[in-house]
Amino acid sequence: MLIELDQIEQIALQSLESIQDEASLENWRVANLGRSSPLMQIFDQLGKLSKEERPVIGRRANELKRALESAFSTRSEALRQSALQHSLQSERLDITLPGRALSMGRLHPATISVREVVRAFADMGFQVYRSPEAETDEYNFGLLNMPPHHPARDMYDTFYTNMPNVSLRPHTSPGQIHVMRQYAPEPIRAILPGMCYRYEQISSRHETQFNQIEVLVVGENITLGDLKGTLGDLAHRLFGQKFRTRFRASYFPFTEPSAEFDFECLLCSGKGCSVCAWTGWLEIGGCGMVHPVVLQNGGYNPEKFSGFAAGLGTERIMMLKHRIEDIRNFWANDMRFLEQF
Numbered sequence: 637m638l639i640e641l642d643q644i645e646q647i648a649l650q651s652l653e654s655i656q657d658e659a660s661l662e663n664w665r666v667a668n669l670g671r672s673s674p675l676m677q678i679f680d681q682l683g684k685l686s687k688e689e690r691p692v693i694g695r696r697a698n699e700l701k702r703a704l705e706s707a708f709s710t711r712s713e714a715l716r717q718s719a720l721q722h723s724l725q726s727e728r729l730d731i732t733l734p735g736r737a738l739s740m741g742r743l744h745p746a747t748i749s750v751r752e753v754v755r756a757f758a759d760m761g762f763q764v765y766r767s768p769e770a771e772t773d774e775y776n777f778g779l780l781n782m783p784p785h786h787p788a789r790d791m792y793d794t795f796y797t798n799m800p801n802v803s804l805r806p807h808t809s810p811g812q813i814h815v816m817r818q819y820a821p822e823p824i825r826a827i828l829p830g831m832c833y834r835y836e837q838i839s840s841r842h843e844t845q846f847n848q849i850e851v852l853v854v855g856e857n858i859t860l861g862d863l864k865g866t867l868g869d870l871a872h873r874l875f876g877q878k879f880r881t882r883f884r885a886s887y888f889p890f891t892e893p894s895a896e897f898d899f900e901c902l903l904c905s906g907k908g909c910s911v912c913a914w915t916g917w918l919e920i921g922g923c924g925m926v927h928p929v930v931l932q933n934g935g936y937n938p939e940k941f942s943g944f945a946a947g948l949g950t951e952r953i954m955m956l957k958h959r960i961e962d963i964r965n966f967w968a969n970d971m972r973f974l975e976q977f
């Protein structure tokens with residue numbers, strides 16, 4: 637059996653010499669030190685040996701096992717070193733090549749526009765207030781003077797959710813109620829920016845999602861003059877002193893009187909184009925004096941308090957500013973469009 641062990645050693649060490657890669661080395665380990673290797677079979681037979689033989693063979697077998705293990709790790713380390721040398725030689729880094737620049741992310745044009753309008757209002761002393769994008773029917777319509785049967789609901793084609801009575805807000809106006817209920821009876825000068833959702837026929841001017849900025853001022857002696865002055869001032873801050881705006885009489889259930897607020901179309905300089913529907917003007921939003929019923933729902937006494945509100949579409953403002961001809965560009969995720977801002 638001692639001769640057998642000598643043979644095992646000789647064969648094992650010889651075959652180890654010629655191994656050049658990790659896979660063969662692993663095969664060698666299994667063949668020579670694995671469970672069914674000749675050496676392990678000798679360990680299995682130790683029990684059958686006589687008392688005199690057992691310690692002699694056992695010692696020799698253990699020595700051989702250690703010898704093979706140490707030869708294995710030496711070879712393994714040698715292979716690792718030579719692989720490293722090889723990769724250092726073949727993959728030498730050419731530091732004379734310039735690196736590839738990482739492309740920098742930037743703000744989405746819709747976000748830029750919201751921030752520009754928010755900044756203009758902040759300069760006028762308004763505070764920013766956030767309100768939820770999904771609201772109950774009561775907040776979306778009911779508290780804004782539109783009970784369930786109200787025909788004005790037809791103007792808002794709403795996305796409903798799986799939760800009964802909860803829909804995505806079709807306008808930022810439900811936020812008016814949240815602000816008023818939080819601050820009544822203190823005066824309010826707030827804007828509420830955020831995304832709105834409507835089931836619209838998509839066109840160059842209409843999208844199913846859009847940013848709106850709600851403007852709400854409540855206090856004593858707030859007049860239509862304050863409304864016109866504030867929105868006119870906003871237009872001048874965004875587009876310069878000579879920029880023209882106009883108000884058209886309109887109807888909203890939550891304001892009385894109500895108006896639509898137009899900016900002159902800069903795309904065609906007022907001559908008429910597809911973006912302004914050949915009118916020379918682009919509707920930026922609706923506005924008006926807060927309806928007494930809405931004031932009351934917000935917790936204010938309409939005998940004592942008055943207020944104005946407006947909802948402005950910021951993508952429309954961005955379209956004017958950068959002569960963007962199609963609102964669909966904002967959500968098309970086309971890098972050629974987005975990279976221009």
Ligand SMILES: [Zn+2]
Pocket residue numbers: 901902903904905906907908909910911912913914916917
């Ligand atoms: Zn135009």
